[in-house]
Amino acid sequence: MKEKILKYFNRFYVYRYLAYRKHKYDVEKDYKKEVERIYFPFFKKKIDWENPRNLIEKIYWLQFNSDTSIWTKCADKYIVRDFIKENGFEQYLPKLYGKWVNALDINFDKLPNSFVLKTNNGCGTILIVEDKSTLNKKSTIKQLNRWLSIPYGYSAAQLHYTRIKPCLIAEELLENKDSFSSSLIDYKVWCFHGNPEVILVIFNRSINGFDLSLYDLNWNNKSEFLLSSEHYRYSDKEIPKPESLDKMIEIAKVLSKDIPQVRIDFYDINGKPYIGEMTFTTGFGYFTKEYYDYLGSKIDLRNIKKQK
Numbered sequence: 001m002k003e004k005i006l007k008y009f010n011r012f013y014v015y016r017y018l019a020y021r022k023h024k025y026d027v028e029k030d031y032k033k034e035v036e037r038i039y040f041p042f043f044k045k046k047i048d049w050e051n052p053r054n055l056i057e058k059i060y061w062l063q064f065n066s067d068t069s070i071w072t073k074c075a076d077k078y079i080v081r082d083f084i085k086e087n088g089f090e091q092y093l094p095k096l097y098g099k100w101v102n103a104l105d106i107n108f109d110k111l112p113n114s115f116v117l118k119t120n121n122g123c124g125t126i127l128i129v130e131d132k133s134t135l136n137k138k139s140t141i142k143q144l145n146r147w148l149s150i151p152y153g154y155s156a157a158q159l160h161y162t163r164i165k166p167c168l169i170a171e172e173l174l175e176n177k178d179s180f181s182s183s184l185i186d187y188k189v190w191c192f193h194g195n196p197e198v199i200l201v202i203f204n205r206s207i208n209g210f211d212l213s214l215y216d217l218n219w220n221n222k223s224e225f226l227l228s229s230e231h232y233r234y235s236d237k238e239i240p241k242p243e244s245l246d247k248m249i250e251i252a253k254v255l256s257k258d259i260p261q262v263r264i265d266f267y268d269i270n271g272k273p274y275i276g277e278m279t280f281t282t283g284f285g286y287f288t289k290e291y292y293d294y295l296g297s298k299i300d301l302r303n304i305k306k307q308k
Helices: 002-043 055-065 069-075 080-086 137-149 159-163 245-255 289-296
Strands: 096-100 115-119 126-129 168-171 186-192 195-206 209-215 232-234 262-269 272-279
Touching: 002 055, 055 289, 069 080, 069 159, 069 272, 080 272, 115 137, 126 137, 186 245, 195 245, 245 262, 245 272
Parallel strands: 209 232
Antiparallel strands: 096 168, 115 126, 115 168, 186 195, 186 262, 195 209, 262 272
């Protein structure tokens, strides 16, 4: 079984490397082609670059027509900690145990028994360690350095990620036992020009996918605007309002001030909010096309200073 797992990761690594080279070539040749590759299958149309309307069109317009330096700073899971501290919310960050540019430099003996290892860029490059004594350090180091070796951001033309200097960080493992979810619950707060609008809730995470619910700021269920796929599923299960919802909204307002759009992810641990990350180029397919239009209407591009 162990050999099969290692072979799977080896094949996955080779695939990611080849995909990165292909996407990098396509983006440098014609970034619009790479954007259309992922946009067209869902929306069944090409992006209107001149008059963007829905959320995804406007995100891409901002990516290629505005100053996205704040995106690079805040999408960096290490550097964003400074941004959060500057805004007075350091107490809502998970504990940081260490930062490295090479996994070989990690001193596992100095880490607690449980923790999370992840890259500061990318998606899905996270390793949850519940019991350090069971960790295969040699294979872990190999896996972490492979994650570091592949630049993230060319796939789907999320170019603000390509300006992040990759590193590894170890953080506190957050845990919260909820009878209504088999995993830690993500509360993803979408904000527009400093105004939180809606909360996407992700729960019951597993290797087979996750469940979705959608709520407004008053915790009214809006899940009629959600879709399902093979990987994620709309759930009609009512998720209780998190105790720290008001504080989440307060924090989100401050962190998203002067930013046209951003999704800020939170966890609720025993009634206290913890900030997960800030995301500027979200994946899509979760919402109906009409709801993407609605969210797009919340972004006002008229006062955005246009630049190359």
